[in-house]
Amino acid sequence: MSDMSNVSALFAQAQEDVKQLPERPGNLTLLRLYALFKQATDGDVHGDKPGFTDIVGKYKYDAWTALKGTSQDAAKQQYVELVESLKSGASA
Template sequence: MSDVNVQFEQAQQDVQKLPERPGNLTLLRLYALFKQATEGDVHGDKPGFTDIVGKYKYEAWAALQGTAQDAAKAQYVEVVESLKSGASN
């Protein structure tokens, strides 16, 4: 397993142990990076206006279209590391 995969798996565990819940924008960023890292480019239909949360999640993921899965994993790790050090919320 490559180094980025090991770090990504560790970050997935670390994010569950954060002392404080990240803000909604940070959670949305983590969601989008996770989806891009694990599934690749966005697929499926965009949720309608009645599903606000689903719409925002879809749009955040779609914004990462074309990002390599390893790059998304590395970015996910960076965000989790910054949360662990208290740098962003």
């Protein structure tokens, strides 16, 4: 049970919590965190897709693109849930 006015506070807390994780998440999880963060803070993907040489940038852009149409509140909620699962060690 969470109301949307609270989700911003939870989102802010999750951004702090993610820095305190006992171990660094795997690359796919990091990508998902990045994409959810961008969707939550910037909304739908914008800007030019990075070029062929920028592999990491391209992956990040694609991960963000995959969330197109997700509301910012929903993205915040998913980010919070992902960080919570990482804190409990449930996710690789």
